[in-house]
Structures are given as C-alpha cells and as structure tokens.
Amino acid sequence: MKTTPLPQLGQRTLFPDLQSRVYLAHAAVSPVSTPVRAAVNAVLDDYARLGVGAFPPWIAQRLRLKEVIARLIHAEADDLALVQSTTAGLMALALCLDWKPGDRVVLTRGEFPANVTPWQQAAKQFGLEIVWLPQPQPEAIDVWLDALRIALRAGRVRVVAVSAVQFQTGLQMPLATIGALCQAHDAEFVVDAVQAFGAVPLNVREMGIDYVACGAHKWCNSLEGAGFLYVAPHRIAALQPRMAGWLSHEDGLLFLFRGAGLLLHDRPIRQRADFLEIGNLSTASFAAMGAAVDLLEALGIQAIFNHVQPILDALEAGLLARGFTSMRATDPALRSCTLSILPPQGVDVLSLYKLLTADGIATSVPDGYLRLAPHWPNTVDEAAVVLDAVDAALQNLAAA
C-alpha cells in the first residue's frame, strides 16, 4: 500500500512535479503538495461515484478543517466562517458591521486593495469616513504607530484594518501593539492574514484581533476558492445579517433530509460566524485546504517561520553584497517569511524577474519590488543557486 510520506522542513518530495529549480513565489500563489492533490482527487472520485451521497462526508470534513484553522490561530472553531477568499471575508464584514453614519475606518497607504475596496464601498453605502495612515516603513514603524495613535485619539474610529504582513515589503505589522491600542480606544481590529497564515504565527487572543480574513492559495499552500473569516465571539451579536442565504439559518438544511414540515422561511439566522456561509461552497477547494492545514499543523507554524529565516538571511546577505536594497526589517519581530528587494540602480526589476523566471527561479514582482518568499520546502542551500542565477541575470542585463 502507498503511504504518504510525512512532511519534513526543507524537503520538496511532496511537490514532485514542481518545475522551478527554486520556488520563491509563495507570497503570490503556492504550488500544491501531493496530499492536497489527493484530497481534490478524492472529492472528484466521491462525487463521480456517489453524487449526492458524497455531500455529507465532505461537509463533515469542513468542520474538521475549522478545528485545525482554529488551533493554528488560537481561536475556537465556532468563531470561524469558511469563505471563498480574503476579499469575500472582508466584504462580508464591511457589509455586516452595524455602522453608524460618521464611523471612521482607519486604512493604510500601500495596503493590498483587498483590504481597501470593501471599506471604501462600505463608506459610500453607510456614510463612513476613511482615515488614511502613511505606508508603514520597516525601519520607521513608530511613524505609522504614532499616526494610528493620533487617529484613535481623534475619536469615532470604529475599525482599524491592516494586513498582518505588508504584501510588497514583507513587513510584519506589530499586531499585538495595534490590538492593544484598538482595545484602549474601543475600536475593532480587522486583520487580512493572507500574507501570514501558514508561515507567520498568529494568536488572535494575545494580539487582540477581532476579525481575521484569509484565503488559502498563498502561505497556506492550497487553492483559490477557499478561506476563512474569524469573528471574535464578543463581536458576533452586533453583526447584521445583511449578507445571508439559505445556509445562514438555524437548522437550515433539515428540510432536505428529514421529511416534510421543516421547510420554514422564518428560521432565525445563526448568531455564529458561520451565518456567513451563505450557500454551497467549493468542496474541492476546502478539501484541498483541509489537507494543506494538516501539513502546516504537522510541521508547526513557528518551526516553519524559524526554518525560513536562515534562508532569508543567506539571500539577503548575498543580495546586499551585490548592491541590492533590502526592505526586510532589522527588528526580528517585524520580519515575515518574505524578503523584498530593489535591484541596484540601472537594473530594471521586471527584466531581472523575467530572466530569473526563465532560469527556473520563481519569484514575484508586486508594486515594483522583487519579492522572494521561501516556505517550508525550501532550503538554505538554495540561496546559492538563486544568487548564481542573479549573477547570470545581472551579467546578461549588463551585456544587453
């Protein structure tokens, strides 16, 4: 019988078809592992064989998935809703908070738009005011924190929404400090965790986080179409079910399985985060996410973070020696698993990126930065391979 090998930090054996020589684009889209592929195939096989009979076991799988996610962020499974993406989670929140006209939403320049557009739309719908903070700089986080303090002291701040890790610089935001400030000023703290979950430890309790929205296709090592929204238990009662569907009701499924007389249109909407699971979700994507989080839990998020830092150290040192500028914070507490760099003057980042890609080094280039994002299957030895490829690319560009 074929058994699935246990995951090991620094081993690519679960990614046998990955073509890149070195894969450093986990902050963009992750390749999927053998167990994730097997889970999706199992869904398809079950639906092919059983049709509707496949539905109940895979619903049960989602409940298990929530338990694992909950353990990974130090929450309870009941405080999670499964949603299709980071954006879907943030949009649900922006729509369902019990806004009062004039409420303020604090946003940050340079944020990924997923954590901006829903708030801007809510501002138009509900008469809210957006307050902008400057883009946080890795070596000057106090400037951003001071701006946050000023905004909070000015009053009427209902929501502070930030990404746990800034997508273009890799700066890990000081979440516990922000959470404490929000609590002190009675503001609600929303975190977009898609650049963190899977590689950077998160603890919603210790960090004072009220809501987390996260998709699965980056550091979670899974597929698009799956994600979660965490709602702190004391925030549930105030959410308005402006986004609700047939699967938002208490016992809303019973009429399909338990005979006549149960099709009621006045069943209450659940006062639980999962009221936001409004209708059917992608079984395949959540099966994939289930297999992916099992791997992450087996490896341990802190262990993954610790494994990646020496890889980033080696890459950063080599690139600094070649005249690159690093955006990685010197304060270890503000680091993530992403290293963003700017090439030496005169080197076009897109041309460099294309040459690296052609040479089998997968990276990404958000907002003009070259972003190197290794994860648990990467190794320190790969840094030398990447640096050789960078040398070759720089020579190529210089000769052009």
Ligand SMILES: Cc1ncc(COP(=O)(O)O)c(C=O)c1O
């Ligand atoms: C910080 C951040 N938020 C959100 C997203 C994407 O959101 P979604 O999962 O809704 O596509 C990305 C990248 O794609 C991101 O870097």
